[in-house]
Amino acid sequence: xxxxRGAALIALFxxxxxxxxxxxxxTALLYLIAIVVQSLDSSFWEAAIISVLxxxxxxxxxxxxxxxxxxxxxxxxxxxxxxxxxSLVVTRIQTRSRLEAREAKLQRENTERLYRVGRExxxxxxxxxxxxxxxxxxxxAFELEAICLFDKAGMELHExxxxxxxxxxxxxxxxxxxxxxDYPEVGISVRCLGERDSVLGAIGxxxxxxxxxxxxxxxxxxGSAMERSRIFRAASTAAASAQAxxxxxAILDALAHEFKTPLATIVTAxxxxxxxxxxxxxxxxxxxxxxxxxxxxGDLTSRLLQLARLDKQEVKPRLEPADAAELAAASVSRxxxxxxxxxxSFRAGSEQAEVRVDPELMTLALNQLLENACKYSxxxxxxxxxxxANDDATIAVWNEGEPIPPGERTRIxxxxxxxxxxxxxxxxxxxxxxxxxxxxxxxGGDVALVDTEGDGVAFRLTLPALKSEASVVE
Numbered sequence: 001x002x003x004x005r006g007a008a009l010i011a012l013f014x015x016x017x018x019x020x021x022x023x024x025x026x027t028a029l030l031y032l033i034a035i036v037v038q039s040l041d042s043s044f045w046e047a048a049i050i051s052v053l054x055x056x057x058x059x060x061x062x063x064x065x066x067x068x069x070x071x072x073x074x075x076x077x078x079x080x081x082x083x084x085x086x087s088l089v090v091t092r093i094q095t096r097s098r099l100e101a102r103e104a105k106l107q108r109e110n111t112e113r114l115y116r117v118g119r120e121x122x123x124x125x126x127x128x129x130x131x132x133x134x135x136x137x138x139x140x141a142f143e144l145e146a147i148c149l150f151d152k153a154g155m156e157l158h159e160x161x162x163x164x165x166x167x168x169x170x171x172x173x174x175x176x177x178x179x180x181x182d183y184p185e186v187g188i189s190v191r192c193l194g195e196r197d198s199v200l201g202a203i204g205x206x207x208x209x210x211x212x213x214x215x216x217x218x219x220x221x222x223g224s225a226m227e228r229s230r231i232f233r234a235a236s237t238a239a240a241s242a243q244a245x246x247x248x249x250a251i252l253d254a255l256a257h258e259f260k261t262p263l264a265t266i267v268t269a270x271x272x273x274x275x276x277x278x279x280x281x282x283x284x285x286x287x288x289x290x291x292x293x294x295x296x297x298g299d300l301t302s303r304l305l306q307l308a309r310l311d312k313q314e315v316k317p318r319l320e321p322a323d324a325a326e327l328a329a330a331s332v333s334r335x336x337x338x339x340x341x342x343x344x345s346f347r348a349g350s351e352q353a354e355v356r357v358d359p360e361l362m363t364l365a366l367n368q369l370l371e372n373a374c375k376y377s378x379x380x381x382x383x384x385x386x387x388x389a390n391d392d393a394t395i396a397v398w399n400e401g402e403p404i405p406p407g408e409r410t411r412i413x414x415x416x417x418x419x420x421x422x423x424x425x426x427x428x429x430x431x432x433x434x435x436x437x438x439x440x441x442x443x444g445g446d447v448a449l450v451d452t453e454g455d456g457v458a459f460r461l462t463l464p465a466l467k468s469e470a471s472v473v474e
Contacts (some may be wrong), residue, residue, distance in 0.1 A: 002158035006038040006050035014057045024062040031058060032086060047091035052454035054280070095121075110214055113141040114221065121225045126232035128336045132260045134225055135160040138218060140203075145187070145207035149222065151231065152201045163206050169206035182211065191219035193226060200226050266294040317358030317442050324355045324393040324463060331366040332385050339374040344383045353389030353465040357443055365436040365447070366395065369459050373399035376457070393465045396450065409449055413437050436461075 013034055018026040039047040046446035060067060120137040128134070135147045139160045146161030148171040157168050165186030174181050178199055181190045189211040194200035203222050208214055218283055270291035274284060317467040327349050332346040373383045383398040388394045404412060408419040414428035437447040452457035 002038070002042045002046050003049060005175070006034070006042070006046070007053060009034045010050065010054050014061055018061050022062075024058060027062050027084070028058055031055075032090070036090055036094070036256055039091045041098075042091075044091055044095040046097070048088060051088055051091060055207055056356065076336060106210065110142075110210065114217060117141045117218075121221065122228075126228060127236070130154070130226055130229055131156075131158045132160050134158075134229075138222070138271065142205075142208060142214070142218075144205055147206070148204040150201045150203075151226070152199065161206070165206055165324075167204045167206045171202050174204065175199065175202035180215075187211075189215040190458075191215050193219055195222035200230070248260050263294050263298040268299070269289055270294065277465050285410070317388060317439070319356040319443075321354055321466065322357050322359055322362070324353050324357075324389070324465075325387045325396065327357075327359065327362055328366060328385055328387050328395045331363060331370055334367070335370045335374060338397065341379045342374050342377065342381055343368075344374075344385070346385045346387075348387040351385075351395035353463075355393050355443075355463045355465055361439045365439040365461065366397075368432040368436040369397040369447070369461065372459075373457070375399050377401045381458070389465060391465065392445070393463045395463075396458055397459045398450075398452070398456055401458045403452060403454050403457055404449065412449065413447070433459075 010031065013027070013030050016022075016343045017030060018142060020474070022030075035047065035051050035054060036052050042050075046289060053308055083232045095140065120141075121134065124133065130149070130151045135149055135158060138144065139147045146159060146163035146167050148157060148159040148163070148167045150157050150171050154174065157172060159168055165183065165188050167188055170181065170183065170188055170190055174192060180192060182188070183190075186206070187208070188204060188206045189205040190202055192199050192202050200223060204218050205211065205215055205218065208218075223298070261434060270287050273279075273314055274291070329348070334344075334345055336344045370383070370385070377383065377399045378401065383397070383399045386396045386398070388396075402421060404419065405421070411417045412419065413433050414430075415434045417434075418430045440447045440463070443463055445461065446465040447461050450460050452458050
């Protein structure tokens with residue numbers, strides 16, 4: 001229809017100019033005006049055909065000899081060539097301008113759609129789950145055939161729309177490979193979400209116009225929405241954990257107070273019974289047992305409370321010089337009396353190591369290692385505490401028993417973590433090893449699990465030893 005319209009316009013100008021006997025130069029200008037008008041909404045080739053038709057009409061009707069395509073005068077050749085070249089150049093410029101205007105309009109529309117999608121995404125509550133609700137704004141705003149999202153956090157696929165090119169599988173493959181992909185034969189573009197080292201997932205678009213331009217922007221918007229949801233979930237979890245921690249600390253404080261008062265009364269009463277008057281040997285033994293066990297329970301309560309308080313605050317030791325071997329020997333002596341059914345021994349070489357520690361905190365760490373060795377071993381089991389001093393002071397605590405399973409070894413120092421065997425063997429809070437290691441780290445040392453090749457369980461506490469003046473001079 002555009003070609004017919006252009007041909008009719010050229011025919012109209014030809015008839016008018018031929019009737020009024022207009023010269024070739026003036027006619028050529030009128031033809032040029034017709035070609036410019038034709039180029040306003042025609043493609044380049046359509047306008048080029050009309051340009052050739054106008055040049056042919058000018059040659060046939062207005063250049064001597066008339067009614068032929070022969071050209072008698074050189075100036076007429078110049079006129080024809082000028083008309084053809086000028087018309088083609090104008091046509092090309094007009095076509096390019098029209099394409100650029102169309103692209104600018106499309107970009108403006110895409111920008112408006114992006115703004116609308118972003119506004120709808122961030123109007124959703126932060127607690128909204130990653131899923132179809134996040135994809136529908138993209139699908140509706142850009143009139144997609146289908147859109148698919150693979151979420152790494154839940155390892156789930158979410159799809160909106162109807163795909164004809166197996167969009168879900170291509171999106172999953174894009175996440176697994178970690179690379180962007182385009183499938184022009186089915187109109188699919190897949191983009192990874194997040195940075196190269198921390199990919200949050202992948203998103204696939206089917207039926208997206210200007211995919212090479214719009215897909216990265218849409219993927220960035222989807223990644224931001226996913227990151228917002230992830231951060232909100234993490235913040236909610238942290239807030240809930242902090243609230244639970246506060247409640248737990250309050251309960252522990254209350255329980256410790258409630259336990260300590262009756263325990264002190266029991267200890268006092270048992271001591272009073274023993275000194276009140278003569279008793280039969282069996283009665284004296286029972287009174288001593290009551291006093292001993294009540295004291296032990298009071299000590300356990302105090303230690304549990306101390307562990308809980310150290311867990312929720314930063315450890316700030318008050319350092320002073322101390323002999324690491326003496327600290328270890330004192331803990332061994334104490335637990336030998338508390339656990340008479342365990343064979344606890346202490347080994348130390350002739351070397352000595354002076355360390356700068358907080359004696360109270362370090363005693364708590366050593367006690368925790370010995371407490372675990374006693375609690376998670378069988379009656380009559382051997383427990384060996386060894387002290388060595390080289391560049392560092394090392395205290396190793398080994399006990400007979402089942403080794404810690406390989407799958408649990410990386411988690412035993414986590415807060416509140418207790419392995420399957422530990423939960424079955426004895427009660428506990430899951431804080432002991434965590435706090436012991438926290439104390440060691442605060443002193444510049446560490447607590448580590450020793451590989452015993454299946455022969456029992458061993459932990460090694462390492463502390464930096466003080467250098468003597470002679471070694472410092474050397």
